[in-house]
Amino acid sequence: MIGSIEADITFWDDVGDRESDAVDGAIGEDSAFHATNGYYAQGVSITTAVLPTGWRERVVVWESRSSAPGRAHCLEAHDLAVSKLVAARMKDFEFVTALLDGGFISAETLRERARALPPPGIRTSRIVRWVDGYERRRGLRP
Structure with missing residues (x-):
């Protein structure tokens, strides 16, 4: 989790992605x-990430x-x-694994948030299967 040298930065109202650029x-x-x-x-567009319904209400201010x-x-x-699991790159799976292993997130809440993703539902089922597989690999589920 602390190995990344990159921080994604976006802006709420970045018309034409000028600020991100x-x-x-x-x-x-x-x-x-x-x-x-x-x-x-790395400047990214606010529209890049696929996020669960209600994410704006859960934003944490630092x-x-x-x-x-x-x-x-x-x-x-x-x-x-969830947004990292939607992106589904190897580094994203490693990051989410580290979050789970470190106790920073829970598998059950991860599944709930995956179920709150916008369509298509294939993303949700893929993420839920990945979380189930994570728990099996860790011996947390039969």
Whole structure:
């Protein structure tokens, strides 16, 4: 979970993805910021992620004195995990496995959020099967 050097950043009202593109140019992969700090941001469109119904109401606000007056609005961990499982890349499966192994998310809530995805339902059934398989591999389910 802490091995990634990339942070996805999006904006609520980014018409034409101009702000997301600006992130890529200023602090994105292979930028001077990346070379200096060893990590980078990737600007992504708010429409890129496939998220469960109600995700906006579960957004978690993070702020600190060092980042004031800025603050981040972060996806709730289960919503993030479901969106990663929809993307279905190897790094996404590894990330969600780490969240589950670390006790940061629960398998049952993950299944509930998968059931709240917009159609097509094939995504939901694929995610539920993956979670069931995770529990079997960990000996948590017959």
